[in-house]
Amino acid sequence: MRLAVFASGQGTNLEAIAARLPVSLVFSDRAQARALTILESVPSRTFKPMDFTSREDYEEALAALVEEFAIDIVALAGYMRVVGRPLLQALPGRIVNIHPSLLPAFPGRDAITQAFEAKVAETGVTIHYVDEGIDTGPIIAQEKVPMQDSLDALENAIHSVEHRLYPEVLAQIMEENT
Ligand code: GRF
Numbered sequence: 001m002r003l004a005v006f007a008s009g010q011g012t013n014l015e016a017i018a019a020r021l022p023v024s025l026v027f028s029d030r031a032q033a034r035a036l037t038i039l040e041s042v043p044s045r046t047f048k049p050m051d052f053t054s055r056e057d058y059e060e061a062l063a064a065l066v067e068e069f070a071i072d073i074v075a076l077a078g079y080m081r082v083v084g085r086p087l088l089q090a091l092p093g094r095i096v097n098i099h100p101s102l103l104p105a106f107p108g109r110d111a112i113t114q115a116f117e118a119k120v121a122e123t124g125v126t127i128h129y130v131d132e133g134i135d136t137g138p139i140i141a142q143e144k145v146p147m148q149d150s151l152d153a154l155e156n157a158i159h160s161v162e163h164r165l166y167p168e169v170l171a172q173i174m175e176e177n178t
Contacts, residue, residue: 001072001174006079011035013077013098016163018042021171025069027062029081043069049081059084066090072177075170076130080109083130095130096173098166100158102126102142107135112158116151123147123154125161127169141169 004025005014014035017023026044028036036044045065049058063086066074076083076097083095101111103126106118115123124144131137143161148154 001177002070003170003174004066004069004071004074005035005077006074007033007035007077008080009033009035009078011038011077012159013162013166014038017075017077017167017170020167021174025065025071027065029079035078055084056086059086062087063090073170073174075166077166082132082134085132088130088132093129096140096170097128097130097135097137098162099126099128099135100162102144103128103135103139111135112155113151116147116154119147121147123158125158125165127166140173141165 002024003021004027005017005023006027007014008028008030011034014026015038018039023039023042026036026039026042028046029048031046036046047061049055052058067090072094074091074095099111101115102124106114122144124142126139127141128139129137143165145157145161148157
């Protein structure tokens with residue numbers, strides 16, 4: 001199976017995924033994203049909705065891109081946009097996201113801060129299939145992370161779970177589908 005990773009930012013999950021699995025394409029909607037610079041030998045592409053006349057055209061371009069690279073599965077790793085219908089239809093049930101909370105708790109942005117400020121006893125990491133909602137869609141795996149004394153510590157604890165769990169789950173999905 002050919003895997004693409006979509007990332008808008010740092011790309012630490014991309015790094016963790018690439019350490020375990022072959023990545024065939026990296027896409028970012030932000031030309032300056034560090035994620036685009038991590039894997040020198042992997043093709044990368046960047047464009048953004050503003051480059052197109054409509055969001056629909058952007059989504060169509062993404063669908064064309066995954067077709068061009070014969071991608072079978074997309075892993076969103078800090079991709080900060082909702083996925084639209086053209087891409088969902090191009091890869092039905094083959095787009096996966098990671099979110100730093102125990103969904104359905106704390107969807108959307110700054111989930112780690114939200115959980116920290118809510119002083120919950122535990123939060124965690126969710127990996128789920130993507131649908132048209134924000135951090136909705138069938139859950140594949142979840143792992144709990146206990147609350148920490150500082151936001152920094154909580155962020156570190158969550159990211160280290162992410163970096164172990166995401167490659168593991170993607171490897172399993174790819175194995176089951178080959
Ligand atoms: C991760 O915490 C992920 O759960 C969330 O965005 C963050 C991306 O971090 N969706 P990175 O770009 O992989 O370092």
